Amino acid sequence: xxxxxxxxxxxxxxxxxxxxxxxxxxxxxxxxxxxxxxxxxxxxxxxxxxxxxxxxxxxxxxxxxxxxxxxxxxxxxxxxxxxxxxxxxxxxxxxxxxxxxxxxxxxxxxxxxxxxxxxxxxxxxxxxxxxxxxxxxxxxxxxxxxxxxxxxxxxxxxx
Amino acid sequence: xxxxxxxxxxxxxxxxxxxxxxxxxxxxxxxxxxxxxxxxxxxxxxxxxxxxxxxxxxxxxxxxxxxxxxxxxxxxxxxxxxxxxxxxxxxxxxxxxxxxxxxxxxxxxxxxxxxxxxxxxxxxxxxxxxxxxxxxxxxxxxxxxxxxxxxxxxxxxxxxxxxxxxxxxxxxxxxxxxxxxxxxxxxxxxxxxxxxxxxxxxxxxxxxxxxxxxxxxxxxxxxxxxxxxxxxxxxxxxxxxxxxxxxxxxxxxxxxxxxxxxxxxxxxxxxxxxxxxxxxxxxxxxxxxxxxxxxxxxxxxxxxxxxxxxxxxx
Numbered sequence: 001x002x003x004x005x006x007x008x009x010x011x012x013x014x015x016x017x018x019x020x021x022x023x024x025x026x027x028x029x030x031x032x033x034x035x036x037x038x039x040x041x042x043x044x045x046x047x048x049x050x051x052x053x054x055x056x057x058x059x060x061x062x063x064x065x066x067x068x069x070x071x072x073x074x075x076x077x078x079x080x081x082x083x084x085x086x087x088x089x090x091x092x093x094x095x096x097x098x099x100x101x102x103x104x105x106x107x108x109x110x111x112x113x114x115x116x117x118x119x120x121x122x123x124x125x126x127x128x129x130x131x132x133x134x135x136x137x138x139x140x141x142x143x144x145x146x147x148x149x150x151x152x153x154x155x156x157x158x159x
Numbered sequence: 160x161x162x163x164x165x166x167x168x169x170x171x172x173x174x175x176x177x178x179x180x181x182x183x184x185x186x187x188x189x190x191x192x193x194x195x196x197x198x199x200x201x202x203x204x205x206x207x208x209x210x211x212x213x214x215x216x217x218x219x220x221x222x223x224x225x226x227x228x229x230x231x232x233x234x235x236x237x238x239x240x241x242x243x244x245x246x247x248x249x250x251x252x253x254x255x256x257x258x259x260x261x262x263x264x265x266x267x268x269x270x271x272x273x274x275x276x277x278x279x280x281x282x283x284x285x286x287x288x289x290x291x292x293x294x295x296x297x298x299x300x301x302x303x304x305x306x307x308x309x310x311x312x313x314x315x316x317x318x319x320x321x322x323x324x325x326x327x328x329x330x331x332x333x334x335x336x337x338x339x340x341x342x343x344x345x346x347x348x349x350x351x352x353x354x355x356x357x358x359x360x361x362x363x364x365x366x367x368x369x370x371x372x373x374x375x376x377x378x379x380x381x382x383x384x385x386x387x388x389x390x391x392x393x394x395x396x397x398x399x400x401x402x403x404x405x406x407x408x409x410x411x412x413x414x415x416x417x418x419x420x421x422x423x424x425x426x427x428x429x430x431x432x433x434x435x436x437x438x439x440x441x442x443x444x445x446x447x448x449x450x451x452x453x454x455x456x457x458x459x460x461x462x463x464x465x466x467x468x469x470x471x472x473x
Contacts, residue, residue, distance in 0.1 A: 004167060021167035021210065024197075027160070043160075044198040046389055048264060058264045063197040067167040068190075068212055111264060132388035133262035 006070045010035070011079025017066070025061035025069065026050045029076060037077035037106045041135070048134035051107035052076045058111045058133065077106035080113065088151045089113055098147040100138035107134050112148045120155045127152070161197075162288075163206040169215050173336050173365060176211055180363040181338060183209040189365055190214075191234050192269040194261070195277040203288035204278075204300075219272075219367060222246075229373050233272030233366040237322075238263065240271055250371060252378030252399040256325035259380055259395075262388040272366040275323055275333070275346075279316035279354045279414055280391060281445040283307045299355040307445035314355035315443045317411050319391040324408035324416040325380050328399035329371050337364035350415030357414050376401040377471055381464045383411075383456055385447060393448045396460040398468055400425060407432050407465070409457055412440040421465065429465045433458045 003018040010033060019028060029035040029052070038061055041049035045063035052061045053075040081087040089109050092098070099105050108131065115122055115130040122130070127148050128141075136144060166183075170176040180187050186208035190196055199205045213219060219234035222243050229245055240246055241257035260266055260274065283306040284291070284299050296302030298314045305311040323346065331346040342364070351359050378399035384390035395410040398421070405421040407429070417436045422428045436457060442450040 002166075021165055022161040022163065022200075024161070044201060045194055045265065048262075051264065057267050059268055060194075060264065063193055063201075064268075065167065065190075065193070065197070065210070068169070068193070068214065070169075129388075130263050133264040135389070 004067050004070075006066060008066075008069060008071075009073045011075060019066045021065065021067050023066045025052070025054075025059075025064045025066050025074070028066040029061060029074070035076045035078050039103050039106065041103070046135070047104075048107045048111065049104050051110050051134065053110055053114055056114060056117065058107075058114045075110070077110060080109065087113065088154065089116070089148070092147040092151045093144075096143050096147040096150060098139060098143040104134055104136045108136065108144055112151075115148070116152055116155055121152050122148075124149060161200050162203060163200065165207050166209040167212065168209060169212040171215050173216060173219075173367065176213060176216065176365060177336065177338055177363055179209070179211050183211075185362050187211050191273040192236070193273075194265050194269040195273055198285075199278065202285065204285070213365065224373070227373055229371045231271055231369040231371070233368055234270045235272075236267060237261075237269050237271060237274060238266035241266070245373075249373060249375050250325075250329055250378070250399070251376065252325040252328050252380050252397045253322065253371075255378070255380035256321045256382075256395070256397060259382045259392075260321045261390075265389070271322060271369060274320050275326070275349075275369070276358065276360075276366055277318075277320055279314075279318045279357045281307055281314075281316040281354075282447070283445060284316055308443050314353065314414075315441065315445055316354040316357075316414065317442075317446065318350070318354070318357055318414050318416070319395075319411050320416075321380070321382060321392055321395050321410070324395050324397035324410035324418075325378070325399070326369065326371070327408040327416045327418045328378060328397045328406040329376065330406070332370045333366060334368040334370065335361070335364040336367045337361055343370075347416075347418055352413075352415055354414035374401050377468055379464050379468050381460045383448070383453065383460065393446050394442075394453050394456055394460060396457065396464055398425075398461070398464050400468060400472065405465075407436070407461060409436045409440060409461070412442045412453060412457065425465050425469050429462055430458070433461050436461075 039049040041047035045060045050062040188207040190212045219232040223230040297306040335342045376399045383394035392411040408416040408418045410416040419432045421432045442453045
């Protein structure tokens with residue numbers, strides 16, 4: 001059961017990794033690369049707390065094998081803003097109080113980011129539909145939806 | 160964590176994939192989106208010697224208008240399919256079932272072929288190895304009897320594809336490619352009616368396509384679940400109607416979708432159709448909802464769905 005050599009771009013940085021076939025993307029991110037923003041919740045792809053962007057698509061990293069990803073681009077919550085400037089969604093989540101325990105927040109923000117990237121001004125219904133991909137057990141979603149809505153009203157649609 | 164060890168391969172075409180399967184002497188599984196397979200591997204329900212990833216085989220992802228048929232590649236993503244104009248215009252029951260499948264993020268990963276070939280589910284089966292060992296293995300794990308219905312010698316796991324019932328109402332056919340070449344059959348013929356081994360699959364076969372007769376239909380899909388997203392169906396009812404005849408299919412209350420013709424006028428004959436389904440469906444206490452309730456909801460959901468769909472009929 002040999003190791004596999006994988007080329008991966010994580011948060012803009014290209015890297016070569018030797019991974020075991022059974023290693024999940026979440027394990028690679030957390031245990032090898034110390035990117036602990038993505039959280040392990042259910043571990044079975046149901047809750048969405050491990051969501052990262054895989055080639056721009058929100059993906060549950062706990063049920064993806066790193067071996068599948070040769071040549072892929074991964075964005076984690078650490079790669080979204082930088083130390084001086086946060087992503088508008090991160091600002092908005094703080095402003096609106098859309099964070100309580102914070103465990104679901106990285107996944108929530110990345111799911112919302114991918115929605116706004118493909119549709120800068122979604123309707124409230126579209127936001128609700130997209131955000132229902134991720135489980136939150138404390139805020140009750142109202143503030144999360146409001147936080148996404150606030151950003152969408154400020155972002156201009158892409159031509 | 161996936162406790163078992165396996166080899167990983169990513170063939171570039173179907174022939175190579177089948178060849179690899181034979182090379183590993185059948186001790187291999189095909190991987191598409193992985194939203195069913197990887198959780199099963201994590202729970203120790205699958206321990207393959209090799210995982211053969213089909214995602215590099217691009218022809219498997221296409222949706223094609225072939226004149227009399229619409230051909231959907233086995234690896235077409237649920238999210239792409241539900242936005243396809245052909246699907247929306249001709250097969251509204253399928254559009255609705257795709258929309259009801261899990262949640263957006265998982266629709267972007269999961270494929271239609273994987274959705275159809277997802278294994279049947281049970282509260283006493285989809286558990287960690289530690290949990291299952293403590294309880295004692297059930298029939299589906301090679302044990303002596305069922306854990307959901309103590310003492311039973313039949314498995315009662317539910318087949319939880321949302322899209323299978325919709326595809327059955329549309330008279331879908333499926334195409335496999337395997338070591339012996341191509342095999343094409345009605346989707347309904349895929350099911351063995353045995354929950355512990357739900358599919359009539361031959362070793363090494365890949366579900367390469369789903370074929371739908373290109374005929375304009377009206378229809379819909381109605382799903383019972385506790386939460387409005389992500390959850391598997393606790394009951395799924397699909398209905399399609401075209402040229403004076405309709406088909407009803409009921410899923411997630413047994414090892415296969417139960418499919419019946421609904422004579423015209425559909426609204427008057429739905430009771431009769433549901434009776435036929437109720438003779439076969441056998442919900443037991445192996446989900447988070449009471450089996451009697453799920454059984455009662457079959458007629459309620461079927462009547463509501465057929466009424467709604469037929470209101471749109473000319």
